[in-house]
Amino acid sequence: MAQVELSDIRKVYPGNVEAVREVSLTVPNGSFTVLLGPSGCGKSTLLRMIAGLETITSGTCKIGERVVNDIEPAARDIAMVFQNYALYPHMSVYDNMAYGLRNRGTPKPEIEQRVREAAKLLAIEDFLARKPRALSGGQRQRVAMGRAIVREPQVFLFDEPLSNLDAKLRVTMRLEIKRLHNRLNATSIFVTHDQVEAMTLADQVVVMNAGLIEQIGAPGEVYRHPASRFVASFIGSPAMNLMPGKIVEPGVVETPGGKLAFDTARFDASGEVEVGIRPEDIHVAGSGTSGIPFAAELVEELGATRLLHGNFGATPIIVAVPASGTIYENKEVRLSIGPAAIHLFDKTTGKSLAR
Amino acid sequence: MVEHRGFSRFLPHIVLVIGVAIVAFPVYLCFVGSTHPQDIVANGQMPLTPGPLFFETYYKTLFVGSSGSTREPVATMLMNSFIMACIIALGKIAISILSAFAVVYFKFPFRMAAFWLIFITLMLPVEVRIYPTYKIASDLNLLDSYAGLTIPLIASATATLFFRQFFLTIPDELVEASKLDGAGPLRFFWDTVLPLSRTNIAALFVILFIYGWNQYLWPILITTRDDMQTIVIGIKKMIVTADALTEWNVVLATAMLAMLPPVMVVVLMQRWFVKGLVETEK
Numbered sequence: 083m084a085q086v087e088l089s090d091i092r093k094v095y096p097g098n099v100e101a102v103r104e105v106s107l108t109v110p111n112g113s114f115t116v117l118l119g120p121s122g123c124g125k126s127t128l129l130r131m132i133a134g135l136e137t138i139t140s141g142t143c144k145i146g147e148r149v150v151n152d153i154e155p156a157a158r159d160i161a162m163v164f165q166n167y168a169l170y171p172h173m174s175v176y177d178n179m180a181y182g183l184r185n186r187g188t189p190k191p192e193i194e195q196r197v198r199e200a201a202k203l204l205a206i207e208d209f210l211a212r213k214p215r216a217l218s219g220g221q222r223q224r225v226a227m228g229r230a231i232v233r234e235p236q237v238f239l240f241d242e243p244l245s246n247l248d249a250k251l252r253v254t255m256r257l258e259i260k261r262l263h264n265r266l267n268a269t270s271i272f273v274t275h276d277q278v279e280a281m282t283l284a285d286q287v288v289v290m291n292a293g294l295i296e297q298i299g300a301p302g303e304v305y306r307h308p309a310s311r312f313v314a315s316f317i318g319s320p321a322m323n324l325m326p327g328k329i330v331e332p333g334v335v336e337t338p339g340g341k342l343a344f345d346t347a348r349f350d351a352s353g354e355v356e357v358g359i360r361p362e363d364i365h366v367a368g369s370g371t372s373g374i375p376f377a378a379e380l381v382e383e384l385g386a387t388r389l390l391h392g393n394f395g396a397t398p399i400i401v402a403v404p405a406s407g408t409i410y411e412n413k414e415v416r417l418s419i420g421p422a423a424i425h426l427f428d429k430t431t432g433k434s435l436a437r
Numbered sequence: 438m439v440e441h442r443g444f445s446r447f448l449p450h451i452v453l454v455i456g457v458a459i460v461a462f463p464v465y466l467c468f469v470g471s472t473h474p475q476d477i478v479a480n481g482q483m484p485l486t487p488g489p490l491f492f493e494t495y496y497k498t499l500f501v502g503s504s505g506s507t508r509e510p511v512a513t514m515l516m517n518s519f520i521m522a523c524i525i526a527l528g529k530i531a532i533s534i535l536s537a538f539a540v541v542y543f544k545f546p547f548r549m550a551a552f553w554l555i556f557i558t559l560m561l562p563v564e565v566r567i568y569p570t571y572k573i574a575s576d577l578n579l580l581d582s583y584a585g586l587t588i589p590l591i592a593s594a595t596a597t598l599f600f601r602q603f604f605l606t607i608p609d610e611l612v613e614a615s616k617l618d619g620a621g622p623l624r625f626f627w628d629t630v631l632p633l634s635r636t637n638i639a640a641l642f643v644i645l646f647i648y649g650w651n652q653y654l655w656p657i658l659i660t661t662r663d664d665m666q667t668i669v670i671g672i673k674k675m676i677v678t679a680d681a682l683t684e685w686n687v688v689l690a691t692a693m694l695a696m697l698p699p700v701m702v703v704v705l706m707q708r709w710f711v712k713g714l715v716e717t718e719k
Contacts, residue, residue: 154616160617169614170628170629172633181620182619185619185620185624186619
């Protein structure tokens with residue numbers, strides 16, 4: 083096991099396309115780090131540079147104590163799980179898992195032992211003689227992980243390994259990956275665009291956008307204290323409500339919906355700002371006279387919760403309420419929004435104004 | 438499927454039967470002719486049923502030879518044709534799979550230029566460059582040899598193109614997985630590309646074997662000795678135009694024998710052939 087240390091990594095493609103810009107990141111030994119971001123944000127490129135499948139334009143990549151910039155992928159002591167599994171279609175499951183070890187000249191009895199162990203761990207012992215095309219998507223995914231496990235690498239790399247599976251299987255495999263990590267305790271780097279995967283799997287979430295890291299933190303941290311407007315809108319479902327605001331007096335921000343108090347211990351702001359409020363932090367106070375008036379034009383039923391769609395002035399707003407309560411469609415209600423629910427961002431840079 | 442009723446149920450079969458008859462009847466006539474005495478075939482009174490001389494004619498054809506301008510027994514010609522067709526087919530496959538591998542998986546300067554150079558040779562078949570090719574072959578002392586028969590026909594743009602298109606459908610992740618598994622380019626070729634190309638190779642072998650077998654112009658130029666000639670040329674040489682009588686029964690028997698190996702290759706490899714052209718193992 084080893085830690086991975088990236089410093090000032092850049093990737094420029096021919097035609098001067100900058101996919102990754104000055105990224106520095108430390109993946110601690112044994113941690114599960116998830117690179118999260120929309121497609122094209124550079125997360126896969128970053129992972130492929132760690133794997134050695136892309137050259138690093140500038141900066142250094144260290145695995146353990148070794149700078150691996152110019153080391154062949156096979157010699158980096160890593161294993162990678164691909165999105166489309168990339169199993170060798172003409173080889174049996176056993177051969178797929180054993181291939182890398184054979185190329186390295188591992189003795190036969192040891193290969194046999196490692197493959198059997200990994201197969202047992204992943205419950206694919208019964209399929210060892212089969213070809214990949216005779217397996218289901220979930221089983222193929224397991225074989226792909228088995229192929230990584232038998233190599234006993236220092237770092238596991240996952241490139242959106244769950245996105246080819248159907249929704250239900252994705253949840254199961256997610257749990258399995260988590261379980262596997264708890265058991266093997268191997269340093270893992272996982273790329274995904276799915277925030278639920280990121281939140282559930284990660285010890286450390288790295289949110290990326292446009293080739294830059296927006297925030298690094300624990301999943302709860304990233305959710306509760308987003309470092310920028312991008313992170314705020316990317317993490318959480320439904321997305322955080324964002325609206326323009328103006329600080330009118332210390333601790334009070336004026337939004338299109340009305341004046342709201344914010345926590346001056348957390349935010350240091352003045353003048354024009356961007357206000358963010360999570361849908362689940364807004365509560366319906368009933369139909370009294372205090373609070374912000376709100377009319378739900380549309381209600382989305384999600385089972386456990388209901389989403390009320392309405393407006394603060396011209397800004398569309400979503401409010402999440404428990405599904406067991408009253409139905410608010412086309413009714414004027416009052417909303418209560420506590421000071422802790424308010425996030426403030428710089429209007430131009432989008433950075434959080436947290437102290 | 439469209440469900441057919443009444444007459445229309447038989448229509449497709451009638452069409453098929455007519456089609457088969459058109460193709461098969463001349464072949465049948467050829468076979469019938471090869472079993473009758475030569476004078477019956479020559480005077481145009483050949484019956485539609487096989488005659489009594491099947492074994493005599495085929496024995497003579499295979500092991501004795503005709504009295505025409507070539508006296509070589511057909512067994513030798515069959516062997517020559519078979520060796521030539523196999524070398525051409527296997528040589529073309531070996532060269533084109535390697536060049537396609539280079540063009541698809543390696544980044545080197547003028548990669549596309551190299552590919553287009555190969556591609557352009559499509560416009561230069563042997564017939565077009567026949568004089569320079571002959572000159573080179575004769576300067577290299579390749580006349581009357583298997584090397585001379587086959588090497589000029591081996592360079593192949595079609596097969597390279599065919600393999601290139603197939604390699605482009607192999608997912609990049611497979612290359613990357615191989616890299617991570619510590620397989621170098623040759624190992625990747627041997628362990629992954631070659632096994633995945635099996636059906637394509639089989640399909641191509643069928644096509645190229647028949648291409649090689651049917652070669653006429655080049656072998657007639659490059660071979661002068663009777664014991665090096667191929668069966669396709671042998672048939673032509675047996676038909677004498679001067680005063681002598683053509684032994685038509687022997688000529689027809691040779692034609693029948695010339696047909697057999699390509700038919701065998703197609704029949705034996707049919708399953709692979711269809712698989713290689715329509716599906717891929719991915």
